[in-house]
Amino acid sequence: VDSDAIAGANQRNGQLTKPPGALGRLEDLAIWYAGWRGNPKPTLEHPQVVIFAGNHGVCAQGVSAFPAEVTAQMVANFEHGGAAINQLSKTFGAKMTVYAMALDTPTADFTTAPAMTEAEVVTALQTGWNAVDPESDLLVAGEMGIGNTTAAAALACALLGGNAADWTGRGTGVDDAGLARKTEAVAKALMLHDTSDPLEALRCVGGRELAGIVGAIAAARTHRIPVILDGFICTSAAAVLFKACDGALDHTVAGHLSAEGAHRRLLKELGKEPLLNFGLRLGEGSGAALAIGILQAAVACHSGMATFAEAGVSDG
Amino acid sequence: VDSDAIAGANQRNGQLTKPPGALGRLEDLAIWYAGWRGNPKPTLEHPQVVIFAGNHGVCAQGVSAFPAEVTAQMVANFEHGGAAINQLSKTFGAKMTVYAMALDTPTADFTTAPAMTEAEVVTALQTGWNAVDPESDLLVAGEMGIGNTTAAAALACALLGGNAADWTGRGTGVDDAGLARKTEAVAKALMLHDTSDPLEALRCVGGRELAGIVGAIAAARTHRIPVILDGFICTSAAAVLFKACDGALDHTVAGHLSAEGAHRRLLKELGKEPLLNFGLRLGEGSGAALAIGILQAAVACHSGMATFAEAGVSDG
Incomplete structure (x- = not known):
């Protein structure tokens, strides 16, 4: 498992336009998937x-x-x-x-x-x-x-x-x-x-x-x-x-x-x-x-959502 | 809700190539969906x-x-x-x-x-x-x-x-x-x-x-x-x-x-x-x-699976 990809995925997860933790277990699944794929912003297409x-x-x-x-x-x-x-x-x-x-x-x-x-x-x-x-x-x-x-x-x-x-x-x-x-x-x-x-x-x-x-x-x-x-x-x-x-x-x-x-x-x-x-x-x-x-949903949210900065949303 | 569609969906469910009840709650969901759509073999596309x-x-x-x-x-x-x-x-x-x-x-x-x-x-x-x-x-x-x-x-x-x-x-x-x-x-x-x-x-x-x-x-x-x-x-x-x-x-x-x-x-x-x-x-x-x-999966199984007769599978 790729610890850099996990760190990158964790960082990204914290910047997405949602309250911290609001996607529950989907967040853990996306980060786990990113780690095994060696990509902090992975796709799931095949x-x-x-x-x-x-x-x-x-x-x-x-x-x-x-x-x-x-x-x-x-x-x-x-x-x-x-x-x-x-x-x-x-x-x-x-x-x-x-x-x-x-x-x-x-x-x-x-x-x-x-x-x-x-x-x-x-x-x-x-x-x-x-x-x-x-x-x-x-x-x-x-x-x-x-x-x-x-x-x-x-x-x-x-x-x-x-x-x-x-x-x-x-x-x-x-x-x-x-x-x-x-x-x-x-x-x-x-x-x-x-x-x-x-x-x-x-x-x-x-x-x-x-x-x-x-x-x-x-x-x-x-x-x-x-x-x-x-x-x-x-x-x-x-x-x-x-x-x-x-x-x-x-x-x-x-x-x-x-x-x-x-x-x-x-x-x-x-x-x-x-x-x-x-x-x-x-x-x-x-x-x-x-x-x-x-898993498709978890990865799609993780990799497809805008960050607070990208969307111009106040992060509380 | 359309009781004929429910009856038809129940009948179809009993003929599909699986042991009785083996799709668990997916079977109930498909039959419920069929009843509200008024179609014993419904689609879910939109x-x-x-x-x-x-x-x-x-x-x-x-x-x-x-x-x-x-x-x-x-x-x-x-x-x-x-x-x-x-x-x-x-x-x-x-x-x-x-x-x-x-x-x-x-x-x-x-x-x-x-x-x-x-x-x-x-x-x-x-x-x-x-x-x-x-x-x-x-x-x-x-x-x-x-x-x-x-x-x-x-x-x-x-x-x-x-x-x-x-x-x-x-x-x-x-x-x-x-x-x-x-x-x-x-x-x-x-x-x-x-x-x-x-x-x-x-x-x-x-x-x-x-x-x-x-x-x-x-x-x-x-x-x-x-x-x-x-x-x-x-x-x-x-x-x-x-x-x-x-x-x-x-x-x-x-x-x-x-x-x-x-x-x-x-x-x-x-x-x-x-x-x-x-x-x-x-x-x-x-x-x-x-x-x-x-729900897409439940309906796809219900309406897409072959029956025992269609598939030539022995039904136990």
Whole structure:
């Protein structure tokens, strides 16, 4: 992060035609964005949304209300422009790309074996890394994958501790019996695997789309591209970086508090206060994409407003 | 409100390619919007922001941290594109118009006389009414007026009861002595005037820009244009309609919870849950304008998403 840009942005913020602090958290967001972009008066014109899709062997344990075919069907829906994330990307002028990650080869059922081989997780990380356009100036990394709230719960539990039940929720809407099966699958996975290393946890209980998100968030850091985190699954992938390296998520903000119950706990562990709270529980990057407009507004005010001197306004 | 459009929108919502309820409050917003627009698959393409500015005789009581000249200076800033509301309007594609309401003739100091004559309040209501473009499909009504948190506090207290201190806050940032003077001015006004009729309360302790907002919200209702309410001052003006007629604010949502403390109490009285909470306390319609993107997103998802049948997605 560029401390000169932060200092310059702070100075500018104090001169804008408004009472001090009157734009509240928008001011903090604009200054944070300026710091990562290395520009005290930044623009936000090229947001990018990348969606990673993967299939999960753990679906064999009956952990989802939807059949696994839905992952590929929804990828087609993304490609044809029919999903929620297409509308949200269009609303906020974001370029959107979708990566179907070996959908015909689901990960292994992690209740009995590691979800991915080393080669598989590295390929998925690379796909995520390469998905980030270095010319974009804001990133949303979303996901689609029937069964992936179970993988995210296992990953969060492996990284952050607690019990399987603390991290397991209803996802797209399983009933009580489905929730019990999910919780049991997570508990089994944590007994089976040595997940003390964050990347090894990702390999053993994660999934390709989660690894894609990890790679994309890391790539964004090297390109100085701020990131809006989505809901429970995205945030659980981000937690891999959080555990691997201090400050690895400083270039990210949490876009939206998911209705998936464990998301609040996960954000608390990561020290992130979500921007929005509309009860979404869809994935696809939808909660993060909804917050693009908030960042656009914050940056537009910061960089577009007149100063007291420019406008000839008395500053109290 | 059009119950056929609501029924049609509800039916459509149940067929979209997402788990039931997965878009949370966005679904409710889209259906509410569809009802007021009379269209089960509405568009939101022409948002309008109108800003009313007025000056206040009660400034003689030392109730603001800024001198009264700032109202006219900020109107010039709005006209030249330099204020926060200009940037927010541009970000979300809203047309913005500004009404300077007799700035050289402040209202009377309402601690000693009614703020406006009947002719003055009627003129201000008409300006607000006529400011609404019948072709717009969303309205934000904002305000600027040094001293107007004092007027808004007096108006809210007159309409909704409680003590002067319950409704009086720091506005643009008065110190403790300024806050004491504001509270005293509000208390004096309520002793002086008979404010049992909501419109008479507006005349005696309101201001021209508050009356402008009242007129605009009422006009929007007749044109079936949904309204996003802004912060404390806008909401206090809206409360005139709330007290005058049951359901008069059903075509409105609260955009943002202001950092001006009494706004929470005011929204609670009106039964409105704010969409956003970023600690803004600027006025100008800024909190409401920030929420335009949320409504655009809600409507875009509702009207743009494919149904399960259209996309060939299994619906669980």
